[in-house]
Amino acid sequence: MTLPRAGRTTAGMTKPVTLWGLPHSLYTGRARSYLRKQRIAYVERPPTDPEFASRVMPTIGRAIIPVVELADGTIIQDTVDIIDHFEREGTAQGPVPHPACPADARLLALAHLFELYAVDGLTRHAMHYRWSYLGEQEAFLRHAFATGSDASRAEATMGRMHSYLPMLGVDAATIPAIEESYHELLAALDAHFAVYQFLLGASPSIADYAMFGPLFAHLGRDPVPLAIMQREAPHVFRWVERMHAPDLDSVDYPTPAPEFPDDEVPETLAPLLAQIGRELIPDLTDRLTFLRDYVAQHQPKAGDPVTDRPHRRVIGTVETSFRDVAYTGGVQPYTFFLWQRLIDAGRHPEARALFAKHDLTAFIDIDLPIRVERRDQIEVWG
Structure with a gap:
């Protein structure tokens, strides 16, 4: 199934994605770096936020970070899946500016x-x-x-x-x-x-x-x-x-x-x-x-x-x-x-x-x- 481009809402407005993670987390750092380099607007929230337990964990089935939540509520866990998604679907503005998968x-x-x-x-x-x-x-x-x-x-x-x-x-x-x-x-x-x-x-x-x-x-x-x-x-x-x-x-x-x-x-x-x-x-x-x-x-x-x-x-x-x-x-x-x-x-x-x-x-x-x-x-x- 093709997912909607990150950050695009039904009204055509852009909304930051949510990065569920922590400053000292190895894999959060990997996802955060990618979002920054691709100019993808995001808001970072810790997994101790009650919404992580009430909304995110039921979807991913475990307590793990990072997790990216798109504007439409789509949840993506694991840095490989996160990067693959944006490489494939692009951002609200179009293709990512710095593709991470070499063509060679x-x-x-x-x-x-x-x-x-x-x-x-x-x-x-x-x-x-x-x-x-x-x-x-x-x-x-x-x-x-x-x-x-x-x-x-x-x-x-x-x-x-x-x-x-x-x-x-x-x-x-x-x-x-x-x-x-x-x-x-x-x-x-x-x-x-x-x-x-x-x-x-x-x-x-x-x-x-x-x-x-x-x-x-x-x-x-x-x-x-x-x-x-x-x-x-x-x-x-x-x-x-x-x-x-x-x-x-x-x-x-x-x-x-x-x-x-x-x-x-x-x-x-x-x-x-x-x-x-x-x-x-x-x-x-x-x-x-x-x-x-x-x-x-x-x-x-x-x-x-x-x-x-x-x-x-x-x-x-x-x-x-x-x-x-x-x-x-x-x-x-x-x-x-x-x-x-x-x-x-x-x-x-x-x-x-x-x-x-x-x-x-x-x-x-x-x-x-x-x-x-x-x-x-x-x-x-x-």
Whole structure:
């Protein structure tokens, strides 16, 4: 069904969309950045507002942010669905001014690779630096989590978030590898952003919005990782500022801005792609083995929810590794939803050639035993 353009009412007047979210929320930051860059008028409201429980939660079936509510009452949950909607339907004024999905098949596949890495990789870094250093930044975090709430609810939410660390593979054994990875990532990103304003050229793509989530809300806002970023990677910090600005904020780059060459991605992306491959391929290989066994055992039916309750994120645990350090992590079907988007984009011959050149074919040269899709605000088996 084609949805009406956001912000257009039956009287022809425009009305801001509502962004249900919070300042310190990783995924809210991703959605907020997109709305700002596309000049989509919005009003941000916290999920503690009584209307969220009375009107929004009955539609999405769980307490989760961000959620975008259009002028006609249409509700869209999940940043992928939010961005896909506006990319497809445009705004009240017409097409979005800065399309986030590259037309170039190679860049589109890379964008989906960064999208997958941001969730399956950088969420670990973000959660580690937020909660493993709680003592050093407790006042800041308590203030953040009390936004739109109170101290007791903030305490409960913080405790729940902290409990997710083992599922994400954050423990005494992996923490040194996670911190090594963060410093390596900052160095590679800083070299790239010294030349290019955004990950894939002169305007932001879904790659930038995906990576912005963890690199803003946690790593570029919480005191401990923010200090590291400002000290070691000033170009990355400027990119974080740029992504949160309502325009392209490219005053520190030449005009016209440099574009990617027609026949290849720039050399500055090579270290980033190598790091993504090293960190994700072993993990995803183990998760794929788990999924194959799960499908063979449970025989899920197309259209069924991936979990028995909408708020549950995992369907089991897997023995895997991060940078050669073993850990036991939770298996989230959402990972396969994002991976399938990458596989679909990677079928293009030009994308396949690029991925082969950078030893990334393991990401696209496979078939998942079952698709994971988004329907009615939740993940379902495809």
